[in-house]
Every structure is written in C-alpha cells, then in structure tokens.
Amino acid sequence: MIELQHTTKTHDESRQGEALDMLPTGKSTGRKLYIESYGCQMNFSDSEIVASILLDNGFETTRDYKEADVVFINTCSIRENAEQRVRNRLKEFESAKAKNPGMVVGVLGCMAERLKSKFLEEEKLVDVVVGPDAYRDLPNLIGKVDDGSKAVNVLLSREETYADISPVRLNSNGISAFISIMRGCDNMCSFCVVPFTRGRERSRDCHSVVKEAHDLFNAGYREVTLLGQNVDSYKYTRPVIEGQTPEPAVNFAQLLAMVAEVSPELRVRFSTSHPKDITDEVLHTMARYENICKYIHLPVQSGSSRVLELMNRTYDREWYMDRVNAIRRIIPSCGISTDVITGFCTETEDEHQETLSMMDYVKYDFAYMFAYSERPGTLAAKRYEDDVPEEVKKRRLTEVVNKQQEHSLYRLQNFVGNVQKVLIEGFSKRSDQDYCGRNDQNTMVVFPVDERFKPGQYVYVLAERCTSATLIGRIVD
Incomplete structure (x- = not known):
C-alpha cells in the first residue's frame, strides 16, 4: 500500500x-x-x-x-x-x-x-x-x-486492532486523516512479506471506526481514508454475549455506508482493494453516496494469467478485466489506479506484452510500478528462481512507465474543460498564491487562492489545462 x-x-x-x-x-x-x-x-x-x-x-x-x-x-x-x-x-x-x-x-x-x-x-x-x-x-x-x-x-497477534486508541494526527493538515479498519493479511501472494510481518487478518469493531470518523469530523476534518491491506475482505462480527441476540456481521460495503452517513460533508476514500474480493455491492454503495470518492486502487501486478498464478494472486486476466468492466458499468466516472511488477520469476517477453495490453485496456489514471525484487522469506524466494536479468527487468519497467505516462496524460486531458469538485487541502507546494486539493478521482488540482474560501472547504474548479500529473484551473461559482 x-x-x-x-x-x-x-x-x-x-x-x-x-x-x-x-x-x-x-x-x-x-x-x-x-x-x-x-x-x-x-x-x-x-x-x-x-x-x-x-x-x-x-x-x-x-x-x-x-x-x-x-x-x-x-x-x-x-x-x-x-x-x-x-x-x-x-x-x-x-x-x-x-x-x-x-x-x-x-x-x-x-x-x-x-x-x-x-x-x-x-x-x-x-x-x-x-x-x-x-x-x-x-x-x-x-x-x-x-x-x-x-x-x-515482535510477537504477532490475532486480536490486536488498537480500536480503543485515538491516534495522534502527525503531520496533519487538519483536513484529511487515515482510519485503520483492519490489520494483517490472509492473502499469501508469493512476492509479498506482509502476511509474515503483519500477521493474520482481523477486522476492527465497526462502531469504533464510525466513532473515530465522527470525532474527526467534529474536529474539523473533512476527508477520511479507510485503510487495510485488503479492505474488501473486511468483516466484523461482534463477540456473542450470553443472553443477547447476536448482531449480524458487517461487511465492507456496509461499513462504507456507515462512514458515509456520518455527514455528507465528510469525504470517504479507501485503500487497498483486492481484485478477487471487490464486489458489485461495494461498487453500488460507492455509486449511491455522493461523498464516497469515485476512485479505486486495484492492483493488477501482471497482465498474464500464468504469472498471476505464480504470484498466487487467486484471479486471472479475465477475472480482473471483468472487475474493471463492472467498475466502468456501475461507476462510469471512477478513477482506477494500480500496481505493476515487471520481471517476476520466469516472466517471458510475451507475458510482459500481456501486461502492456492490460494497461491499454484499462488506461489507468496512475500506477505504482517497480521491477521485481526478491524478498527473503516470501513464497517466491523459496519456490522460484529470480531468473529474469536485471537489465531486462529495468527495460520492461521503462516500457511500463512510459505506457502509464501516456495513459495518465490521457485521463487528465479528459478532465480539461470540465468543472471538478475539490476539497481545499492547503497551499500548493510551489506557491502560497495557489491552493491545491484533489477531485473525486484523486487527481491533484491547483488553482489561484480566493479569499472567500479556506482549506477544508469544497470549491468547484474549472480545469483549464494540465501538466503530466496535475490539473490547473480556477474557482467558478
């Protein structure tokens, strides 16, 4: 993540x-x-x-x-x-x-x-x-x-969620905050150390999550990001108390709705989704609430079904494309980002081309891309030889990065000429004459300061042009 x-x-x-x-x-x-x-x-x-x-x-x-x-x-x-x-x-x-x-x-x-x-x-x-x-x-x-x-x-726990601890917001802008909804991971992706370093998956009490969101909103925060290694597998079941009727389990779609209902002025984001678990119910919940941001980080890792099987991702190329199709159908305006690994064990040139073709199919808004790096203790390190030469990994990574730069620019250009709802986060990094904030799709937007508006307020910005990574515009009524 x-x-x-x-x-x-x-x-x-x-x-x-x-x-x-x-x-x-x-x-x-x-x-x-x-x-x-x-x-x-x-x-x-x-x-x-x-x-x-x-x-x-x-x-x-x-x-x-x-x-x-x-x-x-x-x-x-x-x-x-x-x-x-x-x-x-x-x-x-x-x-x-x-x-x-x-x-x-x-x-x-x-x-x-x-x-x-x-x-x-x-x-x-x-x-x-x-x-x-x-x-x-x-x-x-x-x-x-x-x-x-x-x-x-370094003992790992099957119960610890720190649900009763109110985090101290470090480096906070007073507007955006993280809320951890679960810890650990039950997926055993062969390249990943997380299951060994963070332990088994456990979900936090949904009521404590909602309370934290309420507390943040009352303290002036206007955006929360729900965090988990795999948020879509969130499932909280309250321990059964003798003499009381058991409460039904709460899944991620239901938790999303509970947090969204804290206030229509509280934006809700989440990360990260796993392609095998993201459901139509989650997508319909996102579509139903205006304040749930229309953005999903959906790591693909590879476009090849064979490589995905070696990675133990538990989905194939067709399954992933089906999930993308569902997102486009239910939330047409949704931004999608991804993770891509180049040069995983035994990856062939044709399989690398399958990853590039997947990128062409989705046209991700942005991506996190890296060459495969074997991590000690992972299943891949135990089972497979890291046999793709470094120069080949790097050349494939360059091709993936160049492809993504094209797609990022394409997505940004589609915003130009349109009005974006933006939550002002503060001054831009380059000038205190400009504000910055993100739109629904997690795109950074920069626009001149208007004394009528302050950080933490929503404004409508007409996107007039873009750089390779940012929309530039002006506030409109």
Missing part, C-alpha cells in the same frame, strides 16, 4: 514523515519523541498510534531527532532499497546518539521481525525492536533500555 498521489511513481520512492511538536496528554516526563515513517499509509497510521501511546505516558514530540530522547523509524520491507535507506538513516541517528548517550533508538513495524538480530546484535544500530502488534508494550520496552538492556517484542 502506497499513499495514493496523482503521479507516476516507482516503488523506489519512499515517503518520509516526522512527528509534530505537541504537548503531552499524560503527566509530562520531559522526554521527547521523534518518529520517522517510511512506506505505506498503514505505517503512517501506525506511527499515529505509537505517538498516542507514548504521549499518554508523558512524552512530547519533536521535529528534530537531534534533540529527541527516543527516536523511532517505522519501517517498510517492500524493497531492498527501502531497507538500505533505513540502515543509512540509523547510522545518522548513531552519530546523534554519540553526542547524547541516553538517546533510545528503535525500529518499529514490518522490518522489525526479519532484521531484529542484524540491527540489535550484528550492527548494533538500535536499542529496541518492536513489531506492528506490540506497540502497547513500548513504555515497558523503553524502560528496559533505560535500565541498560536491549528490548524486543
């Missing part, structure tokens, strides 16, 4: 975030916390949970790791490149720790289980390693480090 921005990207580009300054919610210890996050939206959401737990234990947060008492990196294991970047960053923290021997340095998240011995014992880069289901144990683990010990907790 990658933060969905309207741009053509490869997975080589990791997103990085830092904690904001804020006052502690518990009795202050005078200690400062710095968190840096890499990778997917779920990692950023987890960092907000970590911050909440430690603020309740008297910590404050800081933007500057050099003045922090506790420094954490929340990690991603999608690619070897990401791991190397984390290792390099830890060495920078090591230099700061030399000047502040009491500093605690730790690794959180997906990389924790697989690399705990390397980070703790071989390279001695960290003091504490914590997996994604053990964040409640952080105060205790930090205490162990204070007492002179190294500390590890």
Whole structure:
C-alpha cells in the first residue's frame, strides 16, 4: 500500500514523515519523541498510534531527532532499497546518539521481525525492536533500555486492532486523516512479506471506526481514508454475549455506508482493494453516496494469467478485466489506479506484452510500478528462481512507465474543460498564491487562492489545462 498521489511513481520512492511538536496528554516526563515513517499509509497510521501511546505516558514530540530522547523509524520491507535507506538513516541517528548517550533508538513495524538480530546484535544500530502488534508494550520496552538492556517484542497477534486508541494526527493538515479498519493479511501472494510481518487478518469493531470518523469530523476534518491491506475482505462480527441476540456481521460495503452517513460533508476514500474480493455491492454503495470518492486502487501486478498464478494472486486476466468492466458499468466516472511488477520469476517477453495490453485496456489514471525484487522469506524466494536479468527487468519497467505516462496524460486531458469538485487541502507546494486539493478521482488540482474560501472547504474548479500529473484551473461559482 502506497499513499495514493496523482503521479507516476516507482516503488523506489519512499515517503518520509516526522512527528509534530505537541504537548503531552499524560503527566509530562520531559522526554521527547521523534518518529520517522517510511512506506505505506498503514505505517503512517501506525506511527499515529505509537505517538498516542507514548504521549499518554508523558512524552512530547519533536521535529528534530537531534534533540529527541527516543527516536523511532517505522519501517517498510517492500524493497531492498527501502531497507538500505533505513540502515543509512540509523547510522545518522548513531552519530546523534554519540553526542547524547541516553538517546533510545528503535525500529518499529514490518522490518522489525526479519532484521531484529542484524540491527540489535550484528550492527548494533538500535536499542529496541518492536513489531506492528506490540506497540502497547513500548513504555515497558523503553524502560528496559533505560535500565541498560536491549528490548524486543515482535510477537504477532490475532486480536490486536488498537480500536480503543485515538491516534495522534502527525503531520496533519487538519483536513484529511487515515482510519485503520483492519490489520494483517490472509492473502499469501508469493512476492509479498506482509502476511509474515503483519500477521493474520482481523477486522476492527465497526462502531469504533464510525466513532473515530465522527470525532474527526467534529474536529474539523473533512476527508477520511479507510485503510487495510485488503479492505474488501473486511468483516466484523461482534463477540456473542450470553443472553443477547447476536448482531449480524458487517461487511465492507456496509461499513462504507456507515462512514458515509456520518455527514455528507465528510469525504470517504479507501485503500487497498483486492481484485478477487471487490464486489458489485461495494461498487453500488460507492455509486449511491455522493461523498464516497469515485476512485479505486486495484492492483493488477501482471497482465498474464500464468504469472498471476505464480504470484498466487487467486484471479486471472479475465477475472480482473471483468472487475474493471463492472467498475466502468456501475461507476462510469471512477478513477482506477494500480500496481505493476515487471520481471517476476520466469516472466517471458510475451507475458510482459500481456501486461502492456492490460494497461491499454484499462488506461489507468496512475500506477505504482517497480521491477521485481526478491524478498527473503516470501513464497517466491523459496519456490522460484529470480531468473529474469536485471537489465531486462529495468527495460520492461521503462516500457511500463512510459505506457502509464501516456495513459495518465490521457485521463487528465479528459478532465480539461470540465468543472471538478475539490476539497481545499492547503497551499500548493510551489506557491502560497495557489491552493491545491484533489477531485473525486484523486487527481491533484491547483488553482489561484480566493479569499472567500479556506482549506477544508469544497470549491468547484474549472480545469483549464494540465501538466503530466496535475490539473490547473480556477474557482467558478
């Protein structure tokens, strides 16, 4: 899962975030916390949970790791490149720790289980390693480090959803926020480490999700993104209490409707969908509510049925095309993005061409594309030889990227001349004379500041032109 921005990207580009300054919610210890996050939206959401737990234990947060008492990196294991970047960053923290021997340095998240011995014992880069289901144990683990010990907790849970923890919104614009609706993954895609690093799938109490959405709306937020490794398999069943009538299970389509009904002024997005699970019921729910954004991230990974079988994706080319056809039929205006892997084990040139033809068939609004990188511990690493030469992977990746750039421009040009409903998120990156925000289809729109409107308000923008990744226009009545 990658933060969905309207741009053509490869997975080589990791997103990085830092904690904001804020006052502690518990009795202050005078200690400062710095968190840096890499990778997917779920990692950023987890960092907000970590911050909440430690603020309740008297910590404050800081933007500057050099003045922090506790420094954490929340990690991603999608690619070897990401791991190397984390290792390099830890060495920078090591230099700061030399000047502040009491500093605690730790690794959180997906990389924790697989690399705990390397980070703790071989390279001695960290003091504490914590997996994604053990964040409640952080105060205790930090205490162990204070007492002179190294500390590890990478145990996975079948129950933990952090449903009772109100996340601290780090790096927030006060307008958009993530809500985690489930954790873990039961899909065993052969290239993916997530089932091993995040554990089995479990869905969060639907009532706690809706409450969090209400709380965010009341606090001024106007957009939420429901997060899960595979949101379409969300299914919450309240534990049976003796003497009470069991409540019916709530599926993802029903949860979407519950969140949409918080307020028509609250935009609802979600990520990520799995082609084998996305149902017509979800699509009809999206079509029924104006405030559910008409955008779906639907990873294809490959256009070849044989390669998809090797990837253990549990759908074939025809199934995927059927789901795309259903989206186009039920929600004609829906934006679709995807993930593409080039050069997976034994992929032939003809199979690569099948991926390109799939891209031509769908014409994705944008995509996240990368060459296959074998990850230790995955089913593919155990079963298949990584036999496609690197130069072939890279050449195929270039062809995929070039194809997507054509399609992204095509989709953007279709918006030009039309009015877009846009939620103002803030000033554009390039000028405080322009606002920016996204339309329903997750496309970034830039337009001149109008003093009648402020961030957090909806405006209608006439798209007058586009770049390769952005619509440019002006507010109209």
